[in-house]
Amino acid sequence: MRNRRKHTYLATLIVAAALSASHAYAQVPPVFGDWATQGYGSLVGLAPCARNRATICGEIRWLWRASDTTGQPRRDNRNPDPTHRARPLVGVEILQGFRETAPNVFTGGTIYNPDDGRTYTGTIRLRQDALYLQGCALGVFCQTQVWRRPDSLPAGAKGGRS
DSSP states (O other): OHHHHHHHHHHHHHHHHHHHHHHHHHTSOTTOEEEEOGGGOEEEEEEEOSSOTTSEEEEEEEESSOBOTTSSBOBOTTOSSGGGTTSBSTTOEEEEEEEEEETTEEEEEEEEETTTTEEEEEEEEEETTEEEEEEEETTTEEEEEEEEOGGGSOGGGGTTOO
8 A cells, every 4th residue: 555655645746846847937928939030141049148037139150151251250340349250150149139019029138230240129929930130220210020940941941951
């Protein structure tokens, strides 16, 4: 009898742990993870910001053209801060400080565009397997890009990689 209780207790603990783990997994916001930018020029990883875990940040993890014409890693050479111009683009945080303000809508953050060295106010909307990023200058001049999960792209868009 005692052995049966021990097994029942152990089974209950295992089920509770599994449910807890699946609940924790379900709580991971669907916005987290890697996203292919429009045109598949880069992959950006979204995760909690290091400085404030309640906000979302995004960092360049991969570039289609990772090297410049001299074979060196592409650098953040248009950054307005001269001390940042020598840093490689891979690893640069381009999304900062977004908070979920409505279901699947993230606002209050900024979008850094290394192509022009400017930072824009931004809004991110998650719709199914796509992120709609809107960056605005002066609150009126806005542009939207659609980012997709790398898995959802056809093989041709990934350079034939599977």
